[in-house]
Amino acid sequence: MNFLCTLFIALALIPLTPLHAADVAARPNILFLFSDDHALRAIGAYDGSINKTPNLDRIAHEGAIFTHAFVGNSICCPSRASFLTGKHSTANGVLGNSSKWNGKQWVYSRELGKAGYQTAVIGKWHLKGNPTDEFQHWDVLSGSGGQGSYYNPEFISSAGPSKSEGYSTDIITDKAIAWMKQRNDAKPFLLCAQFKAPHTPRTPALKDMASYDGVTFPEPPSLFDNYATRQPFVADTWMKISGMDGPGLNIGPTQEELAADPKKMPHFLEDMNAAQRAVWHKAYDPRNREYARLKAAGKLNGKDGVRYAYQRYIADTVRCVDGLDANVGRILAYLDESGLSKNTIVIYASDQGFFTGEHGWAEKRWMYEESFKFPLLIRWPGNINPGTRVDALVQNIDLAPTLLSVVGLAVPKEVHGLALQPLLGGATPADWRKDVLYTYYDGGTPKARGEYNMPRHMGVRDERYKLIHFYDYDAWEFYDLKNDPQEMHNAYKNPAYAGEVERLKARLIALKKQYEIPEPPKLTAKKKR
Numbered sequence: 001m002n003f004l005c006t007l008f009i010a011l012a013l014i015p016l017t018p019l020h021a022a023d024v025a026a027r028p029n030i031l032f033l034f035s036d037d038h039a040l041r042a043i044g045a046y047d048g049s050i051n052k053t054p055n056l057d058r059i060a061h062e063g064a065i066f067t068h069a070f071v072g073n074s075i076c077c078p079s080r081a082s083f084l085t086g087k088h089s090t091a092n093g094v095l096g097n098s099s100k101w102n103g104k105q106w107v108y109s110r111e112l113g114k115a116g117y118q119t120a121v122i123g124k125w126h127l128k129g130n131p132t133d134e135f136q137h138w139d140v141l142s143g144s145g146g147q148g149s150y151y152n153p154e155f156i157s158s159a160g161p162s163k164s165e166g167y168s169t170d171i172i173t174d175k176a177i178a179w180m181k182q183r184n185d186a187k188p189f190l191l192c193a194q195f196k197a198p199h200t201p202r203t204p205a206l207k208d209m210a211s212y213d214g215v216t217f218p219e220p221p222s223l224f225d226n227y228a229t230r231q232p233f234v235a236d237t238w239m240k241i242s243g244m245d246g247p248g249l250n251i252g253p254t255q256e257e258l259a260a261d262p263k264k265m266p267h268f269l270e271d272m273n274a275a276q277r278a279v280w281h282k283a284y285d286p287r288n289r290e291y292a293r294l295k296a297a298g299k300l301n302g303k304d305g306v307r308y309a310y311q312r313y314i315a316d317t318v319r320c321v322d323g324l325d326a327n328v329g330r331i332l333a334y335l336d337e338s339g340l341s342k343n344t345i346v347i348y349a350s351d352q353g354f355f356t357g358e359h360g361w362a363e364k365r366w367m368y369e370e371s372f373k374f375p376l377l378i379r380w381p382g383n384i385n386p387g388t389r390v391d392a393l394v395q396n397i398d399l400a401p402t403l404l405s406v407v408g409l410a411v412p413k414e415v416h417g418l419a420l421q422p423l424l425g426g427a428t429p430a431d432w433r434k435d436v437l438y439t440y441y442d443g444g445t446p447k448a449r450g451e452y453n454m455p456r457h458m459g460v461r462d463e464r465y466k467l468i469h470f471y472d473y474d475a476w477e478f479y480d481l482k483n484d485p486q487e488m489h490n491a492y493k494n495p496a497y498a499g500e501v502e503r504l505k506a507r508l509i510a511l512k513k514q515y516e517i518p519e520p521p522k523l524t525a526k527k528k529r
Ligand code: CA
Pocket: 036, 037, 075, 076, 351, 352
């Protein structure tokens, strides 16, 4: 750990309210770049990557890459609430995607504002309830139930609604750079630039639509998982790549078919103007004609169909990530040109990871590694050495206390997360947390189905082992991540692990107590598909 890092930890321990103007001006700027559903595997800097992301990689190479960053609840709204509050879902009230956001509760961004920071959130907010005073400036995607559109998106701000022409990732970047240019440069800033990409329906930027034809992406080893050692509900969830069609794969009518019958316009093309749609047709019509030909010839059955859908799905993911990476590059270039790079902490994260074919899925929600983890990269010149790798267990609840500590504010006792500063040298201190908690509530049973036909679950993961409790089914899973990193063999009943299972059961009880997690609410959802 270098001197400056030690200094910041020391500062973090001293409550410094109110801050004097001169102290505030010396604080670093904070730029939080946030995406939606970005798998670690789709970032070049991560082990096992399938694509190139030179600009995201630059953040990692000039700073730190976190290899074991976990969400507490792998779904959009709850994760976003945990980033803002530093708390697990039951404490901030956002248990699932239908939970209302209580914007009056404590959030780190308001505290930074009170301490003299200029604060802004631009882009995808995706909490149920627009921002109020969590940030001083807000301008967030408003269409499609808060998901926003990829093309010509609508925004809402304190000034009212607006509409922009173009591609969402470009527009959010334009707005973020414009905000940095107009700010009062006597004060430090917190800017959260939050992108929709690469969330479904994965629609790339026009310039990226035609790429990767003829490229075969590597398949994950668990693509054809048969779930043999697990409960039947694991195989019954509605997130399989097998059978994917339509908007999930950019499969739609050709230009000629649409001209003949405009009523065939799929929802995911409705937001585009005619010129944008023409580019989409040029790129996707040949692929979709080939799809129709293969389907008619009976060549998309069984594993062939899964392989085909996987390639379509992963190519669109990578195309969306390319647009994201290019815009991260634009933002980094602006920081360089404006002289802001040296005194700005740049953080890149996603609201969760995502299955990119692992276990045959294209979704999140589970406590399995691919959706439990999220990508986390931090560049902080003078405080993080270039090329730092942090393998310690961290969580999304850690962002809020980390940024409070940066500013020199005390972390309230009720915040669950831990400031990450002790890890920034790369080594894990002996007293760092040894395990992380997971809770997922947007689930159900066959009698009261949850979203995606998912089961509710909670669990604990330490450096090597993972225990998951599907409490509505009284079912358990246990994985040895060292010997079974793909999580293909549920070892809950293996006598060799009996001691570890009991140890983790005790840890789960202890963590629930530590975070004051109440018993899960009764199931009420009754959804069919
Ligand atoms: Ca998400």
